[in-house]
Amino acid sequence: MTLHREPEHGLRYVLSFEAAPAQLATVRQAVRGALGQWGAAAVAEEAELAVTELATNVIKHVGEGAAATLVLESVDDRLRVEVHDRSHAVPTVGSGGCDLECGRGLHLLSAMCLEWGTLLTATGKAVWCELSLEPARHCMRIQRAALVLDEYRRVVGASSMATPARAVLAESVTDVIADLLHWLAAQGGDPDEALDRAQMHFEAEAEAA
Numbered sequence: 001m002t003l004h005r006e007p008e009h010g011l012r013y014v015l016s017f018e019a020a021p022a023q024l025a026t027v028r029q030a031v032r033g034a035l036g037q038w039g040a041a042a043v044a045e046e047a048e049l050a051v052t053e054l055a056t057n058v059i060k061h062v063g064e065g066a067a068a069t070l071v072l073e074s075v076d077d078r079l080r081v082e083v084h085d086r087s088h089a090v091p092t093v094g095s096g097g098c099d100l101e102c103g104r105g106l107h108l109l110s111a112m113c114l115e116w117g118t119l120l121t122a123t124g125k126a127v128w129c130e131l132s133l134e135p136a137r138h139c140m141r142i143q144r145a146a147l148v149l150d151e152y153r154r155v156v157g158a159s160s161m162a163t164p165a166r167a168v169l170a171e172s173v174t175d176v177i178a179d180l181l182h183w184l185a186a187q188g189g190d191p192d193e194a195l196d197r198a199q200m201h202f203e204a205e206a207e208a209a
Contacts, residue, residue, distance in 0.1 A: 054127050
C-alpha cells in the first residue's frame, strides 16, 4: 500500500492532527462522525479504541505534539485504520506482562483487529490495523428492513400502533416478501430461485456474524 493511494472502491477519510492527549477526544469524535456518515457506526467504538492506541503510541514513542495523520479506509468488508508519523522507528509487541510503554497497547490491537502492521514511508511510517465491517453491515440491513417495513405498513394502511406485536410484524414481513415475489414474477423472474438465494445469503451472513 502506498502512502496516499485511493481505494479502488470504498471510502476514504484523512485527518491531520497533533499527537497530544488533549487532541485525542477530537480525533475520536472525527472517527465516529466519519463512520456515522458511512453507515458503519456499529464499529465506531472499536475504531475509536484502535485510533486512541495508535495515537497514544505516537505520543509516547515519537513525542507529544508530533505531527500525525489519521487515514480511514472502508473497502469491501474491512475498515483500515492508519496513523502516520515522521519517525522510522518500528513499534514492537512486548511481553504479556509489560506495560503500555513496551507494547501492551499493541497486544490490544492484535487481539481486537483482524490484522495490524507497520508500513515504512518516505517521511516516516504508518501503523495500521483492520477491523471487520460485518457488524456494521448487519446493523445496516436491520435498519433498512425497518424502514421498508414501516413504509409498507403505511402504504397498506396497517395499524399505526407505535410498537406492533411480534406476530403482527411477522405477518407484515410475510406480506412484503409475497408482494416482492409477485412483482418479480411479473418481471419474468423466478420467485423460487430468489427465495433460495435469499436464504443462502441470510444463512451465510448469520453464520459469519
